Amino acid sequence: MMRNQFSILFLFFLSVLSAQKNDTAKGLKNNTVQKVFKYTNPITRDSILSMRDYMINKVGDKWYATGTSNPVWTGPNPGVKLLVSDDMIHWKFHSYLIDASKLPEDCPYNGRFWAPEIHFIQNKYWLTVNSGKVTKEDPKGMSKHSIWLFSADKITGPYKLVNGPLTNQYNNDATLFEDDNGDTYLYCSGNGLFQAKIDLKSGKLTTPIHKFLDKKEPGYPEWMVGGIEGPFVIKKEEVYFMFFSTWTRGYEVGLLKSKSPMGPWELVSCEPIFGTRKKGYRPELAVSGGYDNLQFTDTHDPYQETGHNALFEGPDGNLWTSCHYFMDEKRPYPYSQTFQPWEKFPQMGIEPVHYADGKFYINSPTWTEQTVPLKK
Structure with a gap:
């Protein structure tokens, strides 16, 4: 009796192994085993790596990111940081593209280094930096803040100054675009x-x-009235699309389109295409700006800001x-x-x-954790 039971178990074990082998062979033959990329936002969770206005570039098999370093609002910041990652998940500090501590006292751009961007155009890397001159009379460098x-x-530098300031007025959040014919364009913000x-x-x-x-702008929706920036x-x-951010209700991303790189531009959607909105966002600005009574529903997420976007090649x-x-301190249950x-x-x-229609x-x-299939 014991021998028969053993024989049955042995035959069952062989059948399982055979089935697994056949399944593996079928999977390899049909190439059904597909790699995936898993991520959970926020990607970085580190006060030292923290920045605003992240822009990412893929160069070779690495990703590089820059953005606005802390402190953002209270005066000079340490400069323009560059982060690097091999997998888009684990990031580390690489270097300072501009180290404020090494700038001479008479440097005209030693301010807050807001929203730097890097663009690869004409076989060179072009870095736009938005900053001004810090003085005793202007400790935040706002009167001379430009591009x-x-x-x-x-991409890792060293970077040399080409020109600046590019405009003789307050401008911020500069970005570059090269058209198919090689013409290049500058877009920026500044109360519009x-x-x-x-x-x-x-x-x-x-x-x-x-x-x-x-x-x-007359005829445009009220979710833009607080401020628009970050083009x-x-x-x-053959259509030009411009992403931009607004901080009226939270931090949301709108989308414009045009048949020409110089416009005229029109909204693609009467609502933002991305972002978060919360009624308690920057209440002092809403009150002072007169838009604190806007009617809208909070998004059900744990963020108060998800904006100032830029596009890049993903994994x-x-x-x-x-x-x-940016996490919301009054985030809802659960x-x-x-x-x-x-x-x-x-x-x-x-x-x-995604692009469609x-x-x-x-x-x-x-x-929460997201899963995206990778190309075979």
Whole structure:
């Protein structure tokens, strides 16, 4: 009896092994085993790596990120940081592209270094930096805050100043775009959105800087009236798309389109295509700006800010968006009300970008583990 039971078990074991072997062979033959990329926002969870306005570039098999270093609002910050990652998940400090502690006393751009961006155009890396001159009379450098252009042969630098300031007025959040014919354009913010053509080699604007969209533009929706900033331009199917951010109800991303890189621009959607909104966001600004009585519903997420985005090549080879994700201290149930130290600072957030029917789409900001298939 024992021998028969043993024989049955042995035969059963052999059948299981055979089935597993056949399944493995079928999987290899049909290439059904597919790698995936898993991520959970915020990607960074570190007060030292914390930045606002993240912009990511993929170079070779690495990703590099820059952004606005802390402190943001209270005066000079340490400069322009560069982070690096091998997998888009684990990030580390690489270097300072501009180290404020090493700038001479008479440096005209020793302010707060807001929203730096790096663009690879004409076989060079171009760094736009927004800053001004800090003085005793102007400790935040706002009266001279404008755009400075640097270039380098490698994304890691060293970067040399090409020209600046590029405009003779307050401008911020500069970005660059190269068209198919090699023409290059500068877009920026400053109580609205501005545009101009630029010659990168000289760093000089070849057309006057022109304000083409005001935050209180007649006929435009009320979610823009607090402020619009952070433009980023991409071309798709002969249409120019401009992503921009607004901080009226939270930090949301709107989308414009045009048949020309210099406009006219029009909204793709009457509502933001991405972001978070909370009624308690920056209440003092809402009151002073007169838009504290706007009617809207809070998004059900743990964030108070998810904006100032830029696009980059993600781990699946497709377009992704990057921006800063800032936790909401009054986040709704079921999120923990106990803050971790890193949650008091903006952190990196990423999401896939989709294009269909002549529009770009970004799913709502996520906070749980996400899985994205990688290309075979």
